[in-house]
Every structure is written in structure tokens, then in C-alpha cells.
Amino acid sequence: MSREIEQKIALVKNTEDFKPCIARWHMAIRDSRNGRTVSDKLMERLAHLMANPPQALASDNAS
Numbered sequence: 001m002s003r004e005i006e007q008k009i010a011l012v013k014n015t016e017d018f019k020p021c022i023a024r025w026h027m028a029i030r031d032s033r034n035g036r037t038v039s040d041k042l043m044e045r046l047a048h049l050m051a052n053p054p055q056a057l058a059s060d061n062a063s
């Protein structure tokens with residue numbers, strides 16, 4: 001399942017395509033044996049990165 005999600009994320013071109021991939025990724029982590037303990041922290045970090053993208057990504061999205 002993770003390989004399929006990784007492939008879909010790699011093909012994402014915009015935010016609308018990215019959100020469903022992240023939702024599936026989050027659920028896959030939560031459903032894994034040890035994932036429940038880290039999934040909320042990972043989602044917090046992802047939300048922060050989406051709100052404050054690294055400089056290289058921010059400049060790519062602006063063009």
C-alpha cells in the first residue's frame with residue numbers, strides 16, 4: 001500500500017490532488033502496527049510544512 005501512495009504523491013501536480021493522497025497516507029500510518037503513536041505528530045509537521053513551505057518549494061510554486 002505504501003508504494004502505491006508514494007507513487008501517487010510523486011505524480012501530484014497541485015494541492016487538490018495532494019490532499020486525497022495525504023489523507024490515504026495518514027490513514028495507512030494510523031492503521032499500521034506502530035503508526036497510531038506517530039501519525040498525529042506527522043500530520044502536525046505536514047500541516048506546518050504546507051503552511052510554511054521551504055524556500056525552494058515556495059519559489060517553485062510561485063512560478
